Amino acid sequence: xxxxxxxxxxxxxxxxxxxxxxxxxxxxxxxxxxxxxxxxxxxxxxxxxxxxxxxxxxxxxxxxxxxxxxxxxxxxxxxxxxxxxxxxxxxxxxxxxxxxxxxxxxxxxxxxxxxxxxxxxxxxxxxxxxxxxxxxxxxxxxxxxxxxxxxxxxxxxxxxxxxxxxxxxxxxxxxxxxxxxxxxxxxxxxxxxxxxxxxxxxxxxxxxxxxxxxxxxxxxxxxxxxxxxxxxxxxxxxxxxxxxxxxxxxxxxxxxxxxxxxxxxxxxxxxxxxxxxxxxxxxxxxxxxxxxxxx
Amino acid sequence: xxxxxxxxxxxxxxxxxxxxxxxxxxxxxxxxxxxxxxxxxxxxxxxxxxxxxxxxxxxxxxxxxxxxxxxxxxxxxxxxxxxxxxxxxxxxxxxxxxxxxxxxxxxxxxxxxxxxxxxxxxxxxxxxxxxxxxxxxxxxxxxxxxxxxxxxxxxxxxxxxxxxxxxxxxxxxxxxxxxxxxxxxxxxxxxxxxxxxxxxxxxxxxxxxxxxxxxxxxxxxxxxxxxxxxxxxxxxxxxxxxxxxxxxxxxxxxxxxxxxxxxxxxxxxxxxxxxxxxxxxxxxxxxxxxxxxxxxxxxxxxxxxxxxxxxxxxxxxxx
Numbered sequence: 355x356x357x358x359x360x361x362x363x364x365x366x367x368x369x370x371x372x373x374x375x376x377x378x379x380x381x382x383x384x385x386x387x388x389x390x391x392x393x394x395x396x397x398x399x400x401x402x403x404x405x406x407x408x409x410x411x412x413x414x415x416x417x418x419x420x421x422x423x424x425x426x427x428x429x430x431x432x433x434x435x436x437x438x439x440x441x442x443x444x445x446x447x448x449x450x451x452x453x454x455x456x457x458x459x460x461x462x463x464x465x466x467x468x469x470x471x472x473x474x475x476x477x478x479x480x481x482x483x484x485x486x487x488x489x490x491x492x493x494x495x496x497x498x499x500x501x502x503x504x505x506x507x508x509x510x511x512x513x514x515x516x517x518x519x520x521x522x523x524x525x526x527x528x529x530x531x532x533x534x535x536x537x538x539x540x541x542x543x544x545x546x547x548x549x550x551x552x553x554x555x556x557x558x559x560x561x562x563x564x565x566x567x568x569x570x571x572x573x574x575x576x577x578x579x580x581x582x583x584x585x586x587x588x589x590x591x592x593x594x595x596x597x598x599x600x601x602x603x604x605x606x607x608x609x610x611x612x613x614x615x616x617x618x619x620x621x622x623x624x625x626x627x628x629x630x631x632x633x634x635x636x637x638x639x640x641x642x643x644x645x646x647x648x649x
Numbered sequence: 650x651x652x653x654x655x656x657x658x659x660x661x662x663x664x665x666x667x668x669x670x671x672x673x674x675x676x677x678x679x680x681x682x683x684x685x686x687x688x689x690x691x692x693x694x695x696x697x698x699x700x701x702x703x704x705x706x707x708x709x710x711x712x713x714x715x716x717x718x719x720x721x722x723x724x725x726x727x728x729x730x731x732x733x734x735x736x737x738x739x740x741x742x743x744x745x746x747x748x749x750x751x752x753x754x755x756x757x758x759x760x761x762x763x764x765x766x767x768x769x770x771x772x773x774x775x776x777x778x779x780x781x782x783x784x785x786x787x788x789x790x791x792x793x794x795x796x797x798x799x800x801x802x803x804x805x806x807x808x809x810x811x812x813x814x815x816x817x818x819x820x821x822x823x824x825x826x827x828x829x830x831x832x833x834x835x836x837x838x839x840x841x842x843x844x845x846x847x848x849x850x851x852x853x854x855x856x857x858x859x860x861x862x863x864x865x866x867x868x869x870x871x872x873x874x875x876x877x878x879x880x881x882x883x884x885x886x887x888x889x890x891x892x893x894x895x896x897x898x899x900x901x902x903x904x905x906x907x908x909x910x911x912x913x914x915x916x917x918x919x920x921x922x923x924x925x926x927x928x929x930x931x932x933x934x935x936x937x938x939x940x941x942x943x944x945x946x947x948x949x950x951x952x953x954x955x956x957x958x959x960x961x962x963x964x965x966x967x968x
Binding site: 396403405463470479482491495502503519525526529582583599614620629643644 | 679685694699702764780789790792794798803843854892898936940951
């Protein structure tokens with residue numbers, strides 16, 4: 355009896371795990387044929403990622419074979435090599451640019467979202483759409499004046515330049531996302547607190563924060579993803595001191611010729627933070643990408 | 650400023666209505682001022698500068714020769730063959746990437762809207778391409794997939810050929826033979842998950858009772874899709890197309906990495922052409938004029954995008 359239960363337990367846990375995303379039980383099931391198609395498509399889309407990760411653990415000789423050698427012995431060598439080739443400063447620049455810009459974005463966006471939802475200014479929708487419209491202007495058109503200004507200010511090849519640009523780039527997204535989360539704070543409770551004479555800090559800490567916290571986390575992950583991945587400003591405004599991870603990737607190819615396994619290791623390594631952040635924010639990803647328009 | 654009725658909870662005392670009203674209004678505005686000022690300074694002023702530069706003849710290789718030329722840079726932009734080619738490439742690239750990824754994304758979203766074994770895992774795996782750093786993805790496609798000697802594509806072909814007894818598969822240099830499709834395919838791979846996520850959210854927002862009713866009334870799956878699901882999805886498809894267009898029009902990483910705009914200028918899109926004008930030809934005036942044209946083009950797309958977002962937004966606010 356107990357032995358039987360022990361055997362059954364892992365199975366049920368697996369089933370539970372697989373069912374976790376089935377939010378409503380009334381959802382119709384796929385037929386076995388379509389399930390096969392769904393998995394085939396999933397594997398096809400995932401194959402390049404799997405190939406990248408697998409190759410990153412191969413030796414160069416095994417990476418450059420035709421047909422590809424799937425079962426070659428695995429090794430950490432490529433990763434060791436990357437760190438001996440000084441990928442670290444680039445990763446640190448990327449981390450600094452994305453983390454600080456994300457914090458700045460939150461510092462600017464949260465009060466803004468407050469003034470657009472909880473105590474809205476007049477014509478608050480106009481303000482919302484002003485922020486959004488800046489997101490629609492192509493960054494390339496700003497590159498020239500930004501380059502000239504930054505050069506005049508002696509701020510070329512400086513991480514803080516990227517921080518300012520990334521803050522501006524992500525601010526509209528954060529304002530829209532945070533507003534959509536703050537709008538979920540129940541109005542009745544806010545009014546009740548006001549009637550009871552609760553001060554602003556109490557209202558923020560006790561009522562707004564608990565509702566807004568998941569939104570804050572999701573917003574910061576989205577901002578982090580976009581800054582971490584940014585390439586155009588990074589490659590054109592930095593040279594040696596302030597270059598970020600994507601610049602390392604491009605420079606790495608031209609300076610070393612082609613080493614496929616090492617390239618895959620570098621690509622995996624620089625994508626890892628975003629993959630983790632993205633999987634963590636999975637449920638909120640679509641809300642961030644659609645600027646809060648889709649939940 | 651137009652005077653509207655003040656918000657009820659801050660109703661002013663009758664003695665000094667105007668000042669108190671103004672104070673309370675400014676109190677509400679203060680929290681958003683830093684963000685507003687910052688955004689205007691960092692995003693709007695550069696565009697003013699672009700506009701000004703676009704009216705100058707300015708090449709840093711000819712330092713003494715910087716002067717006002719009116720609209721002649723725009724004349725150049727609209728008549729230059731390279732730029733016209735870049736506009737065409739941008740349209741082809743953006744349209745194919747967005748359309749193909751919407752269609753694939755819709756297919757995947759419809760599959761993922763149903764229950765099947767490992768649905769959560771499949772969804773997580775499908776998001777992965779969107780999360781790989783764009784530069785890393787471009788390098789991965791260029792070297793690990795398209796490489797003629799040991800890329801995955803030729804490698805797989807080779808393995809299949811050998812399986813059927815042929816000695817060796819073809820050696821196709823994908824990037825040189827099919828430069829535009831090569832760039833498009835890598836971008837479709839990255840953008841399909843984005844479309845899938847938006848469309849899946851749309852499908853899951855579909856009222857279940859309507860679908861139930863259609864089923865009870867004996868509507869076929871095809872008819873239900875055409876007459877209920879597709880109309881419901883319309884605004885989500887629009888949103889995906891418009892947001893996708895705004896992002897893909899700006900594609901720089903993939904072109905820079907996979908083809909460098911080549912061979913010749915077969916894959917040079919506007920952002921890459923502007924970059925070349927700026928940092929290879931040093932023609933600042935022309936680059937600025939091309940930038941202004943790109944902004945005007947984006948405003949047209951953005952107007953539609955804003956309208957769609959506004960309609961989704963009004964629905965949410967009125968709820």
